[in-house]
Amino acid sequence: MDNLDPKKAVGCDKISQRLLLLSSSVLVDPLKKLINHFINTSSWPTVWKSIIIVPVFKEGDDTDKTCYRPVSILTAHSKIYEKVLFDQMYKKLGTRLSSSLSGHLKGHSCCTALLKMTEDWQTSLDNRETVSTVVVDLSKAFDSVVAFYWQSSRHGASQVTH
Numbered sequence: 001m002d003n004l005d006p007k008k009a010v011g012c013d014k015i016s017q018r019l020l021l022l023s024s025s026v027l028v029d030p031l032k033k034l035i036n037h038f039i040n041t042s043s044w045p046t047v048w049k050s051i052i053i054v055p056v057f058k059e060g061d062d063t064d065k066t067c068y069r070p071v072s073i074l075t076a077h078s079k080i081y082e083k084v085l086f087d088q089m090y091k092k093l094g095t096r097l098s099s100s101l102s103g104h105l106k107g108h109s110c111c112t113a114l115l116k117m118t119e120d121w122q123t124s125l126d127n128r129e130t131v132s133t134v135v136v137d138l139s140k141a142f143d144s145v146v147a148f149y150w151q152s153s154r155h156g157a158s159q160v161t162h
Contacts, residue, residue, distance in 0.1 A: 011075035012050045020076050048078040
């Protein structure tokens, strides 16, 4: 719970991360029991699956809906549960993961992925091997989600449940 950011937005359950941080000494044991129950029963509370999607302005004309990207606001409890599950799975499976992976791994980032690719390309070129790349532009990947949000918000919908 110490990793929660008290400045983050409040999810659809209206429980702030600041509140959880301030009351962590009282809540940590009951929350552990609750999370362990959900892990043991392979379940995830419905309210913890609920999100609020907010359009965040990227750049350009602020009246153009394509200039926004969607940001999902999760519940604080969901973030804690995800972190617990990730830590347990990483502890169990981390040694089996390829060293070429970069996403969501401690000490890895886009930069480490780019450095690894550059080193691999350089090694291949040094060995007089052919190097081919495919580049995909994902800058517009979420435009359909933003369009969905804008359309549904006109009809009063502001939350999506997965």
